[in-house]
Amino acid sequence: MLTALAVALAVAASAAACWLITRDRLTEQLDATLKSVSVNDAYVRALSAECNGTAQGVSFPPAGPYTVQLVSVDGRVCTSPERSQIPATRADVEVAQGRARDAMHTARAANGAQMRVSTEASRGSATDAFGNQVAVSVATPMDQVSQPLNQLALVLLIVSGVGVLGAATTGLWVARAGLKPVNRLTAAVEHVARTEDLAVRIPTDGEDEIARLSRSFNSMTAALAASRDLQQQLIADAGHELRTPLTSLRTNIDLLERSERTGRAIPADDKLALLDSVKAQMGELAALIGDLQELSRTPDHGAGGHGAPPVVALHDVAATALERARLRGPSLTLDAALDPWYVRAEPAALERAVVNLLDNAVKFSPAGGTVEVRLKSGLLTVRDHGPGIPADELPHVFERFWRSPSARSLPGSGLGLSIVARTAQQAGGAVRLLAAEGGGTLVELTLPGAATPPPDHAPEPGPEGGVSGG
Numbered sequence: 001m002l003t004a005l006a007v008a009l010a011v012a013a014s015a016a017a018c019w020l021i022t023r024d025r026l027t028e029q030l031d032a033t034l035k036s037v038s039v040n041d042a043y044v045r046a047l048s049a050e051c052n053g054t055a056q057g058v059s060f061p062p063a064g065p066y067t068v069q070l071v072s073v074d075g076r077v078c079t080s081p082e083r084s085q086i087p088a089t090r091a092d093v094e095v096a097q098g099r100a101r102d103a104m105h106t107a108r109a110a111n112g113a114q115m116r117v118s119t120e121a122s123r124g125s126a127t128d129a130f131g132n133q134v135a136v137s138v139a140t141p142m143d144q145v146s147q148p149l150n151q152l153a154l155v156l157l158i159v160s161g162v163g164v165l166g167a168a169t170t171g172l173w174v175a176r177a178g179l180k181p182v183n184r185l186t187a188a189v190e191h192v193a194r195t196e197d198l199a200v201r202i203p204t205d206g207e208d209e210i211a212r213l214s215r216s217f218n219s220m221t222a223a224l225a226a227s228r229d230l231q232q233q234l235i236a237d238a239g240h241e242l243r244t245p246l247t248s249l250r251t252n253i254d255l256l257e258r259s260e261r262t263g264r265a266i267p268a269d270d271k272l273a274l275l276d277s278v279k280a281q282m283g284e285l286a287a288l289i290g291d292l293q294e295l296s297r298t299p300d301h302g303a304g305g306h307g308a309p310p311v312v313a314l315h316d317v318a319a320t321a322l323e324r325a326r327l328r329g330p331s332l333t334l335d336a337a338l339d340p341w342y343v344r345a346e347p348a349a350l351e352r353a354v355v356n357l358l359d360n361a362v363k364f365s366p367a368g369g370t371v372e373v374r375l376k377s378g379l380l381t382v383r384d385h386g387p388g389i390p391a392d393e394l395p396h397v398f399e400r401f402w403r404s405p406s407a408r409s410l411p412g413s414g415l416g417l418s419i420v421a422r423t424a425q426q427a428g429g430a431v432r433l434l435a436a437e438g439g440g441t442l443v444e445l446t447l448p449g450a451a452t453p454p455p456d457h458a459p460e461p462g463p464e465g466g467v468s469g470g
Contacts, residue, residue, distance in 0.1 A: 001168070001171075002171075003167055003168065003170070003171030003174075003175075004164055004165075004167050004168035004171055006167075007163060007164055007167035007168075008160070008164045008167075011159075011160040011163050011164060012160065015156040015157075015159075015160050018152070018156060019149065019152060019153060019156060022148070022149065022152055023145065023149055026144075026145045026148060026149070027116075027145055030116050030140065030142075030144060030145055031104055031116070031118065033140075034104070034116060034117075034118035034138055034139075034140060035104075035118055037066060037118075037138050039068055039136055039138060041123065043068070044068075044070070044122060044136055047068065047070060047078060047080065048070055048078065048134065050078070050081075051070060051078030065140060065141060066138055066139065066140055067079065067080055067083040067084070067086065067109070067115065067137075067138070067139040067140070068080045068083075068136065068137070068138055068139075069083070069085070069086060069136075069137050069139070070122070070134040070135070070136060070137075071088045071092045071093065071095070071096045071119065071134060071135040071136075071137055072096060072132055072134050073093065073096045073097050073132045073133070073134075074093075074132075075088045075092075075093050076088075077137075078134075084109040084110045084111040084113065085109065085110045086107050086108075086109045086110070086115055086117060086137070086139055087107060087110075088137075089103070089105055089107060089117075091103035091105055091119065092105075092117070092119045092135060092137060095119045095120065095121055095135040096121070096132075096133065096134055096135035098121065098133070101120070101121070102118070102119060102120045102121075103117075103118070103119040104116075104117070104118050104119075105117055106142065107139075109139075113141055113142075113143075114141065114142035114143075114146065115139040115140065115141060115142065116139060116140055116141075116142055116145075117137050117138070117139040118137065118138050118139070119135050119136070119137040119138075120135065120136055121133070121135050121136075122134050122135060122136050181202075181210040181211070181214060182210060184202055184203075184214075185202055185210070185213065185214055185217060188200050188202050188217065189217070192221065198221045198222075198224050198225035198228065199221075199225065200221065201218050201221070202214040202217060202218055204218070245281040245285050246285070248277070248281050249278060249281045249282070249285075252274050252277055252278050252281075253278065255274060256271070256274060259271075308344060309344045309345055309346055309426075309427070310344065310345075310346075310347065311342050311343070311344055311453055311454060312342065312343055312344070312345050312347050312350055313340070313341075313342055313453070314341045314342065314343050314350070314375065314378075314380065314447060314449065315338040315339065315340050315341055315375055317347070317350055317351045317354055318336070318338050318354050318373065318375055318380060319336075319338060320351065321351060321354040321355045321357075321358050322334055322336055322358065322373060324355060324358070325355070325358040325359065325361075325362050325371070328359065328362050329362035329365065329371075331367050331368055332362060332365055332367075332368070332369055332370065332371055333368075333369070333370040333371070334358075334370075334371050334373065335370055335371070335372045335373065336372075336373040336374075337373070337374050337375070337376075338373070338374075338375040339375055339376050339377070339451070340451050340452070341375055341377070341378055341447075341449050341450075341451060342449050342450055342451070342452065342453045342454075343378070343427060343429075343447045343448065343449035344427065344428075344449070345423065345426070345427035345447065346423070346426070346427075349419075349422075349423045349426070350423055350427070352419060352423070353419060353420040353423040353424065353445070354380070354445075356416035356417065356419055356420050357380075357382045357420060357443050357445065358371070358373070358382060359416065360382075360384075360416060360417070360441075360443075361382050361383075361384040361386075361441075361443075362384075364384055364386030364387060364441070365384045365385060365386050366385065366386060369384070369385045369386070370385060371383070371384050371385075377451075378429075378446060378447050378448060378449050379444060379445070379446050380444075380445040380446075380447070381442060381443065381444050381445075382442075382443045382445075383436050383440060383441070383442045383443075384436075384440045384441055385436075385438075385439060385440040386439075386440050386441065387439075387440075388435055388436065388439055388440050388441050389433060389435065389441055391435065394433055394434075394435075397417050397433050398417050398418055398420075398421040398431075399418065417431075417433075420445070424445060424446075424447065427447050427448070428447070428448050429445065429446045429447035429448060430445075430446050431443065431444065431445045431446070432444050
């Protein structure tokens with residue numbers, strides 16, 4: 001409708017301009033023709049005598065459909081025989097009085113016809129009944145202007161109507177064709193909102209805004225579907241992992257309860273072992289729940305979770321994690337060399353990731369072994385001398401709840417390295433595990449940063465004794 005309206009306005013303006021210009025040109029041509037008409041002086045004298053009452057007959061009539069009439073100084077007119085009289089105007093009288101050289105105007109004759117009138121002063125001796133000089137008017141019907149204009153107006157009206165109708169039809173077709181992708185996108189969004197079916201995809205063609213929006217929608221639904229699958233898998237895996245310690249807890253508690261109910265005392269050593277087992281299983285559950293909370297936590301970058309993460313001194317975080325690792329492996333030697341390195345990351349998550357790496361190294365290192373920790377140019381390496389990880393198991397080490405068959409008897413939830421990988425990804429870095437030369441495992445954690453903190457970020461104490469910049 002807007003396209004048709006715009007075209008209608010443009011066509012109407014063009015048609016009006018065309019009609020006005022044509023009218024002016026035709027009128028100019030008619031005026032030039034009237035000015036070129038020469039009335040014989042003898043005819044003027046004869047017409048003057050006829051009007052004065054001295055009938056002498058009229059001779060030498062002008063050619064063409066012209067009306068000749070004489071205008072006196074008092075406004076009376078004398079018209080050619082058999083022609084309709086045309087009233088004199090002020091301009092005609094002024095020419096007769098000698099106050100104007102000529103006049104050109106449009107007037108309506110006595111018979112109602114529109115006439116174009118050209119008036120000039122008489123060049124002969126024609127006078128009115130009182131001997132006053134007269135002006136000579138030559139007039140011709142305006143039909144030769146009005147008829148072509150009427151035909152032109154009809155043609156312009158037809159052409160304009162066809163143009164507006166064609167523009168409206170074309171605009172409707174273009175609008176519908178242009179809105180088809182929007183309709184598809186709307187239908188897809190409504191389908192997802194109604195059914196929660198994230199498998200729907202929108203066909204995309206071209207590089208326009210709608211195609212880009214469709215691709216963004218497809219990417220969004222794919223990411224949501226993947227997130228939902230991961231969430232369902234996490235719930236299933238968590239349920240599976242929780243089942244084992246809960247079952248063991250229930251069994252131990254049932255034994256203790258049955259002993260109290262039946263009065264059959266459990267030997268002190270066995271009871272102490274049961275309590276130790278319950279305590280260990282409770283600790284295992286607490287660790288598993290803590291790891292799940294860490295995986296589900298969203299980064300908190302300032303108010304509302306937006307903005308850049310704070311600047312953290314990675315070397316101080318690693319030093320704090322080393323102190324905790326020494327307490328868990330007092331028989332081990334922790335050989336550390338930490339160069340200053342500042343990164344942007346969540347302080348608590350980063351410290352948890354480094355602690356997890358060192359805990360794994362301590363867990364798998366033999367008694368009296370050595371764990372080597374190095375930090376240089378943003379690369380943190382942790383190398384142990386334990387049994388190592390088989391090559392076929394390396395691709396699975398960062399999967400949630402995955403544990404090597406040889407390590408399933410050891411404490412742990414199988415989420416530690418998943419947390420490390422998630423933290424590295426959020427900080428823009430990466431982590432990988434390699435088989436170390438001579439046995440053992442080498443972990444490489446790479447984080448982007450700098451050897452000096454930004455000028456506007458003064459270091460301040462971080463969580464668990466780490467250092468960060470706010």
